[in-house]
Amino acid sequence: MTQKELIRKCKKGNRAAQEELYRTYSAVLFGICLKYSRNKTEAEDNLHDSFMTVYEKIHQFRDKGSFEGWLKRITVNTVLQKYRKKEPLSLVEETPDPDGDPEPGTGTGEELSLGTLLQFVQELPEKYRITFNLYVLDGYSHKEISESLGTSEGTSKSNLARARAILRDRIKNTKINIA
Structure with missing residues (x-):
């Protein structure tokens, strides 16, 4: 057909x-x-x-x-x-591991698997995850994102910056798994 x-x-x-x-x-x-x-x-x-x-x-x-x-x-x-x-969400602060151990991962920042990167994106607070996906993966402008989410362009830019910072920290702090 x-x-x-x-x-x-x-x-x-x-x-x-x-x-x-x-x-x-x-x-x-x-x-x-x-x-x-x-x-x-x-x-x-x-x-x-x-x-x-x-x-x-x-x-x-x-x-x-x-x-x-x-x-x-x-x-x-x-x-x-x-x-x-959904009800508005409050800002989520990242809390460090009390033992000081970074999250286990699958490799260095340059060798992370796509699955691990997807997991990191999925673990972002909702506002950050949606903004990150719309801007980075789908090519929306901050104006389009702000109109879609009912926020300001400044909020969109701030959420993107925070998402990138969280992802950068997660990747940087990922342990190398050596088999």
């Missing part, structure tokens, strides 16, 4: 087409959800919510631009909408 046929059938509410749409795009969209989520379970919930929104709004897709790009935008917006609905 072509992409146009798939979209047309999904617009008519065809369950088999919706299932095919999910199978085709769930891996890509799950990767996006993982970037913005604290853990795999939260990412799975965000993916589910994103597909529910896609099925509900697919009639709004007018065949202008990339369908996958439209799906990605829906996914990011769904995750951000959930974030905005």
